[in-house]
Amino acid sequence: MIRGTKELLKLTIFHTEIELRRLSLKPFHDHFKIIFTHGNEENGNPSQMLYYFWLRDHCRCGECINSRTFQKSYHILDIPLNVKPIQYHLEEKQLSVIWDDGHSSEFSLEWLKNVHQPIVRQREYFFWNKDTGSDIVDNSISLDEIKKNKTKCQIKLLKSLLKYGFAFIAGIEPTLNATENAITTFFPVNKTHFGDMWQVTNNYLHNDTAYTDSFLAPHTDNTYWTEAAGLIAFHMLSYEGTGGNTLLVDGFNAATNLKNNRPELYDTLTKNVIEWEYVDEGVHYSNIDHIIKHHPLTKDLWQIRVYDYHMRDTERAPQNVEGASHKDNKGRNNRV
Numbered sequence: 041m042i043r044g045t046k047e048l049l050k051l052t053i054f055h056t057e058i059e060l061r062r063l064s065l066k067p068f069h070d071h072f073k074i075i076f077t078h079g080n081e082e083n084g085n086p087s088q089m090l091y092y093f094w095l096r097d098h099c100r101c102g103e104c105i106n107s108r109t110f111q112k113s114y115h116i117l118d119i120p121l122n123v124k125p126i127q128y129h130l131e132e133k134q135l136s137v138i139w140d141d142g143h144s145s146e147f148s149l150e151w152l153k154n155v156h157q158p159i160v161r162q163r164e165y166f167f168w169n170k171d172t173g174s175d176i177v178d179n180s181i182s183l184d185e186i187k188k189n190k191t192k193c194q195i196k197l198l199k200s201l202l203k204y205g206f207a208f209i210a211g212i213e214p215t216l217n218a219t220e221n222a223i224t225t226f227f228p229v230n231k232t233h234f235g236d237m238w239q240v241t242n243n244y245l246h247n248d249t250a251y252t253d254s255f256l257a258p259h260t261d262n263t264y265w266t267e268a269a270g271l272i273a274f275h276m277l278s279y280e281g282t283g284g285n286t287l288l289v290d291g292f293n294a295a296t297n298l299k300n301n302r303p304e305l306y307d308t309l310t311k312n313v314i315e316w317e318y319v320d321e322g323v324h325y326s327n328i329d330h331i332i333k334h335h336p337l338t339k340d341l342w343q344i345r346v347y348d349y350h351m352r353d354t355e356r357a358p359q360n361v362e363g364a365s366h367k368d369n370k371g372r373n374n375r376v
């Protein structure tokens with residue numbers, strides 16, 4: 041399993057370390073200019089634009105927001121596009137506005153000071169490889185621990201998934217039921233064409249190399265879906281024979297290494313899409329997406345989607361591959 045099929049973190053707002061003492065407003069035709077003032081300095085203070093329409097749409101009064109659902113009680117198109125304040129008053133802790141559509145709003149200055157801060161992801165990654173993977177020690181919980189303190193185990197498991205991309209649960213009886221009980225302690229189970237919980241063995245039950253005894257190269261699952269599963273759990277219920285070792289790869293580490301060492305190839309994987317496909321009796325899934333995706337807001341590495349066996353078998357040769365360099369810096373031909 042390669043890490044990175046789905047972003048699990050919510051985005052958080054970055055708070056500036058600068059203590060902003062005062063704030064002033066200047067009204068323009070469609071926005072306030074919001075000026076952050078430090079002490080008595082008059083010039084060189086940072087300022088931002090605060091559009092009236094946006095501000096009116098962010099009123100959080102009891103009339104605008106349903107106090108039980110925390111959702112809006114109106115449609116955004118109900119607000120006049122050219123809405124303007126007919127009166128505003130800046131107080132010690134809040135801005136009061138009377139709008140020309142007859143509505144009144146109050147906004148806390150603390151909130152106003154933060155609305156222009158960039159969104160950053162506060163996430164701790166530990167990039168690992170075959171040498172450093174053995175340093176990971178805080179990524180395992182046991183069934184006994186779950187029985188004693190479920191919440192503590194849920195936190196530990198989630199932290200490990202976010203930090204390393206994987207975690208272990210030990211001490212589960214090797215049956216499908218026991219495995220499902222352990223999994224549903226933490227997450228709901230996704231329904232798929234294989235089933236919600238299902239057994240995989242080398243019996244060719246589905247048209248998938250996972251149902252053979254062949255080597256499975258590192259991959260992410262469900263590349264042929266628009267929303268790939270964010271997490272997959274494996275449990276070996278029985279074992280006879282030799283081989284069958286589990287291979288884990290830190291996909292974010294691999295992608296970061298590629299970006300550092302061969303940025304032109306990394307670029308190719310972020311700019312060009314692949315056609316993904318899965319065909320089996322009664323099912324035909326297909327999807328088109330990039331191998332490497334960045335978060336649209338933070339621009340951070342966000343998702344990796346790769347499975348060689350599910351690339352669509354197309355007769356169309358690639359044309360105009362964007363970002364591809366066909367020779368490396370030593371003049372050798374590259375396969376892109």
Ligand SMILES: [Zn+2]
Binds near residue numbers: 100105144145
């Ligand atoms: Zn309101």
